[in-house]
Amino acid sequence: MDQTTELIAQTACYLVNTYARFPIVLVKGSGARVWDAEGKSYLDCAAGIAVDILGHCHPKMVEAIRAQAELLLHVSNLYFIEPQIRLARALSEHSFGGQAFFCNSGAEANEAAIKLARRYAKARWSSDRYEIVCMRDSFHGRTMATVTATGQEKYSQGFEPLLSGFKHIPFNDLPAAERAIDSRTCAVLVEPIQGEGGVRVPDDAYLPGLRRLCSEREVLLILDEVQTGMGRTGRLFAYEHSRIEPDIMTLAKGLGGGLPIGAMLAKGAVAGAFVPGSHASTFGGNPFITAVAHAVLAEIIDAQLPERAAKTGAYFLGRLRELAARYSFVKDARGKGLMLAMELSVPAKPIVARCLERGLLILIAGDQVLRFVPPLIIGEAEVDEAIQILDLVLAEKSS
Numbered sequence: 001m002d003q004t005t006e007l008i009a010q011t012a013c014y015l016v017n018t019y020a021r022f023p024i025v026l027v028k029g030s031g032a033r034v035w036d037a038e039g040k041s042y043l044d045c046a047a048g049i050a051v052d053i054l055g056h057c058h059p060k061m062v063e064a065i066r067a068q069a070e071l072l073l074h075v076s077n078l079y080f081i082e083p084q085i086r087l088a089r090a091l092s093e094h095s096f097g098g099q100a101f102f103c104n105s106g107a108e109a110n111e112a113a114i115k116l117a118r119r120y121a122k123a124r125w126s127s128d129r130y131e132i133v134c135m136r137d138s139f140h141g142r143t144m145a146t147v148t149a150t151g152q153e154k155y156s157q158g159f160e161p162l163l164s165g166f167k168h169i170p171f172n173d174l175p176a177a178e179r180a181i182d183s184r185t186c187a188v189l190v191e192p193i194q195g196e197g198g199v200r201v202p203d204d205a206y207l208p209g210l211r212r213l214c215s216e217r218e219v220l221l222i223l224d225e226v227q228t229g230m231g232r233t234g235r236l237f238a239y240e241h242s243r244i245e246p247d248i249m250t251l252a253k254g255l256g257g258g259l260p261i262g263a264m265l266a267k268g269a270v271a272g273a274f275v276p277g278s279h280a281s282t283f284g285g286n287p288f289i290t291a292v293a294h295a296v297l298a299e300i301i302d303a304q305l306p307e308r309a310a311k312t313g314a315y316f317l318g319r320l321r322e323l324a325a326r327y328s329f330v331k332d333a334r335g336k337g338l339m340l341a342m343e344l345s346v347p348a349k350p351i352v353a354r355c356l357e358r359g360l361l362i363l364i365a366g367d368q369v370l371r372f373v374p375p376l377i378i379g380e381a382e383v384d385e386a387i388q389i390l391d392l393v394l395a396e397k398s399s
């Protein structure tokens with residue numbers, strides 16, 4: 001039995017069967033490329049599901065990992081942690097001036113945001129004001145509160161009863177939001193661009209309209225920037241495209257450049273609704289992860305990666321649109337920065353599987369949507385390579 005076959009067999013024995021995996025074992029990476037156990041290379045437009053923002057084994061990240069590993073890995077939040085404070089300050093200065101709570105994933109960041117919004121509203125208004133207005137087709141994570149907030153039934157089926165106090169309305173529909181917000185609402189939770197739900201970019205007026213509505217009704221606006229944040233859409237945070245600011249923002253994915261960290265940012269009285277003992281995480285914001293995330297953020301800014309993502313993303317989208325014009329089963333190519341998608345009128349997964357066989361890693365976002373979220377360091381020559389492989393696969397499909 002070869003190494004790959006043996007590992008796949010062991011997976012079935014030793015891992016809970018929560019993933020439908022492709023039959024390769026990835027063992028190393030560099031830049032926008034990864035290699036499998038048999039030495040075959042792949043161009044990585046999946047980036048660990050929009051995580052590896054600097055590509056694989058970026059020298060600045062490797063250096064930060066080495067340096068902090070020799071200094072201090074983990075101590076409790078019962079003490080002050082220097083890299084954690086440095087990271088929080090940098091995030092605050094580069095966003096809307098909030099304070100940070102650190103955790104380990106996107107779901108935990110959203111969980112913290114939901115708890116903070118409820119606690120703030122209860123203290124400020126009344127114990128009846130706890131409802132969160134969420135969007136259909138959204139995705140916010142896999143904990144009980146975040147599957148409840150997620151507007152896709154397939155993620156919560158079988159886990160009922162779900163939490164009370166969540167309401168779902170169509171995305172990109174301001175009149176629906178206007179009708180949904182009432183005296184029980186404490187917050188609106190929304191992704192600036194829906195990721196898992198199909199890379200859906202709302203109209204330009206949508207987020208400013210939601211911001212206005214939330215301010216008028218004194219309801220908190222929570223932006224889930226877990227996927228859109230850290231330069232992915234061509235700005236450091238996607239809300240910057242709309243010239244608005246959230247009350248609470250959540251981050252994860254690109255924040256650690258491949259290591260697990262989540263963050264919730266909030267400011268002023270909203271942040272002040274958490275006091276010692278309200279919320280916590282054993283590993284959240286430990287010295288190791290925050291030192292590395294700080295190095296990642298510094299590199300995103302120094303190398304102007306949001307600007308680079310905007311430019312390379314525009315080129316990539318242009319090339320996807322060329323393909324869309326040539327194949328009748330491609331309905332649309334869309335996205336912002338390096339968060340891109342192609343909507344098909346046929347199932348997307350077989351296309352992803354064929355791309356993988358030809359050396360290109362891409363994702364789906366819903367049954368008929370191909371998603372492209374490469375590292376932000378990807379160049380136009382690599383985009384051309386991805387397009388060439390995709391073109392071959394689409395041509396096979398149409399023949």
Ligand code: PLP
Nearest residue numbers: 105106107139140141195226227
């Ligand atoms: N929020 C958004 C917008 C996401 O895309 C995801 C993951 O895909 C999450 C939250 C959950 O993040 P995690 O898997 O780190 O818990």
